[in-house]
Amino acid sequence: MDSTRIHASYLIETPLAPEAVAEVMAGEQSCGTFKRVEGETDALRARARANVERIELLEAVAAPSLPNALLERQGNPGPWQRARVHLSFPVANIGANLPTLAATVAGNLYDLGESTGMRLETLQVPAAYRQRFELPRQGIAGTRAATGVASGALVGTIIKPNVGFSAAQTAELVGRLCAAGVDFIKDDEVCADPDHAPLAQRVPAVMAVVREHQQRTGKHVMVAFNITDEVDAMRRHADLVQREGGSCVMASLNWCGYSAIQALRRHTPLALHGHRNGFGALSRHPLLGMGYQAYQVLWRLAGVDHMHVHGLEGKFSQSDVEVIEGARDCYTPLAEGLDDTVMPAFSSGQWAGTVPATWAAVQRDDLLFMSGGGILAHPGGAAAGVASIRQAWAAVRAGQSLQQAAARHAELAQALAFFGRG
Template sequence: MEKLPLDALPDALPDAIDEDKYVICTYYVGLPPFMDAREMAHAAAIEQSTGTWTLVPGETPEVRRRHVAKVIGVYEVPQHEYSYPKDLERREYIMQVAYPWKNFGAQIPMLLSTVIGNISLYGRIKCLDMKFPKSWLKGFKGPKFGIKGLRNLLKIKKRPILNNMVKPCVYTSCQMGADLAYEAAAGGADIIKDDELLANPDFNTLEDRIPRFMEALDRADSEKGEKTIYTVNITDSLPRMFENAERAIELGANGLMINFLAVGYSAFRHVSENLAPKVPLLAHMDVTGALSYSPIVGISSNIVTGKLPRICGSDITVFPAPYGKAPVLRERFLNVAHDMIMPLHNIEQTAPMPSGGISPGHVEEVVNDLGLDIVIGTGAGIHAHPMGPRAGAIAFRQAFDAKMQGIPVSKYAKEEGHEELKAAMASWGSGKTGADF
């Protein structure tokens, strides 16, 4: 390294790089105390850009200047200055590496191959964040609707949006599912969503399900005087998923959903940008835990579930909430939502959809945490209501009314005319539901 010019080294001061030319990644790294952290960071930067374990003839100073990744920060936490304890088993660092984005372009597969590719084999290394420049983001269209577009489409000015997942998750009779969707929609659900486990099996095909559901929702809409969106699950192998998208819209679907990690970000992006320009697209987060839930390896959930699906065009992203059955820390939950809604140059907001064991008794806490610009996702919170799914949806809308009026949900449930909310509170209260991990 010392034989190369300084500007060809895999190293730079953060003050000296042109940030518009780089994607900057922040990592947690844990190393044995005897290992040189900056040397390891340099090796990783070279591994993920121009080189390999030793310098090769073609890796000239000019190639390095154009393409090498730059280590711009190595910060030990806590920071030992003159010595470290003799019994110290591990030294822990926050590291930052800047990758020239022209190396991989405005796409996700080569981004991930670059920033968390081979180095993911190195042990304790987790990508905590990715900082994207405006020039890179211009290559993406982002959400077509986002929060504002969904409100305009549904004609909902201020309150939260209510999404219902049809339960049971997998079922044989399309008509049974349509009947359940009708009841939930008639009670006040704004969006009806397929479960992530039901897409296009032989016993419950899109061809059979979509017309029945849309007819049921049309009836519900005429009764309640509101619009309902049906996000049909088109997840499949490729290219069948693309065919599913086109066919679903032909059959009358006014929304689509994809298990985005199962099919890949680029497949999801292609549907958003090219196949479904006029309907909202919902991203379901299954597989997130496999990528994010280790504290020492993988990619942080705010990237996996927050930034990347938003950049790829998710209008609504489902993510686990700490109020119900999901095992997730509240601060991580809030960080994911933060990355869905904060300004991101040309990319619109994604509507956060907290989900996982949410009941009407959680509405107050959810809105306190995230505000009104959300989609609240619930399945059994509607379909397991003791008075039926229509009453379950009514109970949620009553909880929305309570919050909008500044009345505690528990108090509102006791008032005359709110029997549905009262029954929900009697069944589940406002505590954690489901399996408590």
């Protein structure tokens, strides 16, 4: 890969010639505008303009996917041609500036009057450029080391109810979950620093029971405290977690923004759990927004350690194919010769019965398998819920069906009967 250029691919839809639209995209996102201006010399264009690397024509459709007032005013009748456009951008235009990288590859392109569909699909950066950004501080290996889980999936859960518990109630639940045998516990994305359980009270209360559990059993349970806030507050919250012996903080990536996450990453050595809530607004329409591969590249450049991918056979709208591809993206180094992989977090409707699909899809257990209701709603209690998930993982790794394993394990049998499938 050329060390001087960043590559991106887009799915576009247009009633115009895709070749002409690709040139507009390249000019708009580098040195040009809709008309060539004074100072935009051939020499400057050769140095600073984005290049159209190639175009793949796809199908044509009879109706536009998205409204476009300019094309409507022009009375353009279609048809609307779809194409995959590959562009490259000079590194020198951007520098080690993550917000500007995002603005370059995913900025005004979405507003172009020439298109009725625009989706950033993939993003590749050269090795030297990737090294100018933050690397994960913990990643897969550090997360395993902190929790003492040398092999096997890390079984995690989420504080439920999402909000409403006091600090003392939250700590009591965390104590029960630690005793149940989980490796990882996270706050929900809607519970950060509420009046009824501020972090100043919740972190010390929770970490007191985590430390007590560790002293008694030798097991450190990683708790991802949701510290989503403005930058200075997140720094203070991260310091509090670290002082109390914690190992992880969580932030809602889309709402904090690239600069805030970079500032947090540079400030704390704790594992940074990246929650993607809101990603559906960027990705759910197939002709708009951003695919997960490009999305996770940008956030990995900010230095996160864990990335949410949702879950297989889960409760959200994403297809299993998208979830699987997302996990594989997390396992793929951003540049050759670097170990900057991050741990995918599988969540959303996960329980023992979704373990076979997860194992079959990724064939590895370097992941957070997070189950809320699958643990907390298990008819035998939280400990039985954790046991059922571990039993399911042991079964699939041994090439057995869940039904075969359930004949030997009451907790798994209860889960299959209660949750209704397996």
